[in-house]
Amino acid sequence: MRRQENVNMRRVAFGFIGLAFASPAMAQGVPQTDTEAGVDVAPITEQFNIDRSDRMTVQVRVNGSAPVPFIVDTGAERTVIANDFARKLALEAGPILTLATISGRYQVNSFFIESLSTASVNLQGVEAPGLERANLGAYGLLGIDSLEDSRVHLDFTHQTMDVLPSKKTRTKTKLENGMIVVQARPKAGRMILSTAKIDGIKVDIILDTGAQSSMANLALRDKLRRRHRSFDFIPVKLRSVKGTILNVDYTQIREIDIGGLTINDMPMTFADNYAFAALNLQDRPAILLGMDALKLFDRVLIDFSNRRVGFDLPKRVAQAQ
Numbered sequence: 181m182r183r184q185e186n187v188n189m190r191r192v193a194f195g196f197i198g199l200a201f202a203s204p205a206m207a208q209g210v211p212q213t214d215t216e217a218g219v220d221v222a223p224i225t226e227q228f229n230i231d232r233s234d235r236m237t238v239q240v241r242v243n244g245s246a247p248v249p250f251i252v253d254t255g256a257e258r259t260v261i262a263n264d265f266a267r268k269l270a271l272e273a274g275p276i277l278t279l280a281t282i283s284g285r286y287q288v289n290s291f292f293i294e295s296l297s298t299a300s301v302n303l304q305g306v307e308a309p310g311l312e313r314a315n316l317g318a319y320g321l322l323g324i325d326s327l328e329d330s331r332v333h334l335d336f337t338h339q340t341m342d343v344l345p346s347k348k349t350r351t352k353t354k355l356e357n358g359m360i361v362v363q364a365r366p367k368a369g370r371m372i373l374s375t376a377k378i379d380g381i382k383v384d385i386i387l388d389t390g391a392q393s394s395m396a397n398l399a400l401r402d403k404l405r406r407r408h409r410s411f412d413f414i415p416v417k418l419r420s421v422k423g424t425i426l427n428v429d430y431t432q433i434r435e436i437d438i439g440g441l442t443i444n445d446m447p448m449t450f451a452d453n454y455a456f457a458a459l460n461l462q463d464r465p466a467i468l469l470g471m472d473a474l475k476l477f478d479r480v481l482i483d484f485s486n487r488r489v490g491f492d493l494p495k496r497v498a499q500a501q
Contacts, residue, residue, distance in 0.1 A: 225342050226299035228252065228334075233317050234392045234471050236334070238298050238341065240320065243269060248319040250298075252341065253390025254332075254482065255455070255468060256323035257369050259296065259306055260421075262313035265320065266291040277309050280458045282395070282451070283424040300343035301326045315423040321390060324369050327484065331355065334389075334480045346485035355481055359490035362439035367459055371487055375439040376467070379407055384466040385438060386459070387482065387489065391470030394448055400465035401429065401450035416449060426451055436467075441491055447472060 228236045229249070239247035248265065261271075274290035293306040303326055313319060333342035333355055344355075352361065364371035373385040381403050383396075405411050413429035420426060428451035436443045448467070456462045474480055479492035 224300035224344070225340050228339055228341050230339065230471075230475070231317065234475070235317070236341070236389050236471070237318055238322065240322065241295075241297050242320075243271070243294050243296075245269060250320040250322045251316070251318045251390055253321040253323055253388070254327070255370070255386060255388030255390045256321050258323045258325050259303065259308050260311055260316065260321040260323065261291055261293065261308045262316055262319045263289070263310040264313055266308075266310050274307050277307075279309055279311075279422070280454055281420045281422050281424070282418070282453045282455050283420045283422065283426045284454045286422055288422075296326075298322070300341065311421055312423060315419065315421050321421075324484075327482075328369065329485055331484070332482045334474070334482075335478070336475050336480070337478045346483050348485055353483075356483075356488070356490045359479070359481060359492045360439065360441045361488055361490045362441070364487045364489055366487060370459070371482065371484065371489065372459075372461075373438060373489060377437045378433060378435070378465075379404065381407075381465055383436075384461055384464060385469050386466070387474065387480075388468040388470050389474060391468055393472045394446065394467055394470040395428070395453055396448055396450050396467045397456040397462055397465065398450060398452055399463055400467065403465060413450070418449065418451070426453070438491075441493075443473060443476065 226238055228238050231237050231249070231251070236252040237249040238252055240250040241247050242261065242265070271291040271293060274292050276287050277290050279286045279288045288309045288311065290307055290309045293308055294304070296303040296306050301322065308320070327343065329346060331344040331346040333344065335342070362373050362375055364373050370386050374382070376383040376385045378400070381400065383400060411431065413431045416428050416430045418426045418428055428449040430447070430449050433446040433448045434444065436446055453468070455468060456466055476494070477491050478494050479490070481490035483489070
């Protein structure tokens, strides 16, 4: 698949967040029976937007507030709220939490949220870290604590997100028909694809809808440098969700193979990203796959319970194969 994507490197945002010492929030969706068990079930569908930084946002109500945009972030372990919005709602202050971002670990304040809801997600009793809205780029982030035990169907053609219950099955589900399905392994709540290769180098991939562009670790950069002496980079500065600056190397990867699925001419940054250390992936080649790659597909299906990810090629590409 060959499609060139332009990346505005002056406005790149990364949303990896991992938390220690935080009690898990319970996702309480509308009870439904599973379609794969032979009973029809209507997916809970909601519209998402692609914001100016190329990230997905959905409308969220906090304690019954008017809806505001939150970024859907599959790279974030926990849901986050903007400090100014939390104070406007007079939310009760929570404990100091340890926050892991791309540039390191930080101590941050938190807030107690009684209810947080979208069309498809309903969380109760959330302890959310607070960050500055100018750095988040939205009123908050919806992390994987809001999506666990679900199938999340992202339709980039129609810009809709479906959230369905996920029942364990070894066979393909109806939604996966026509998709290239890649098995994943769990790590800290995230799903890691271990079937990817670049120039024959095995690479672990983490899906990160909260990142505008994809980022790889230095272990991958160094291996590629040893194979290609002319592997050139451009120095770039990125801003994290904490507002800190991270120095990175920018280049373009000629070809990435993910379980038989090929992405060509992929823009990529390389950095000493603390996210990889938090996942214990700093010493083996790994990539946080951002929206620049995910939006190349018509659909992406993330099945947390069955540890699978499905990719639907654009129709014109599938027809040409």
